[in-house]
Amino acid sequence: MAMPPSIGFPWFDPGDYSRLRDLFSDGDRLPPSFAAWHGAAQEALRLFREQGLPVVQVRIEPDQFRAWCHARAVSTDYRARHQFATEVIRQEMAA
Template identity: 30%
Template structure:
């Protein structure tokens, strides 16, 4: 079976800007939504190029913050990675989720 890689996903620019405001490490994120989208597109090309599946880990700010609090994570790069890994694991278990084409 191919690996399933969770990718932290922001649905639009306003969500991205609000996320930067709550992240404890906004300096580790691309400055703009357009820059983030370009970076993620390249990452997803690499994932698919390796024969793996890229799955969207939608960062809804309230849900993400609640998940981080419940699992002992900060709203930072480690928290985003852990959340994306959690979404990938759920996809492996249930087959439910949004594959990034």
């Protein structure tokens, strides 16, 4: 049986977290600290993987993400983060 394609999971580095929260149009919906976000993200990854989903962490780097959103004329929101992660995974699979 073929494995399903990997699912990109937006991932943030601790040093970028504050800057990303400011960059995201919905950043106020994220936990105020990296530690709180990281704990929730780790739990989400665990749950996805328990379900057998092939989840891969995709780093969201502030400048790269801003440029990606600008080039596509999209808001820097939840939807864009997931689209970005999906695109990165697809590019890696095609390479």
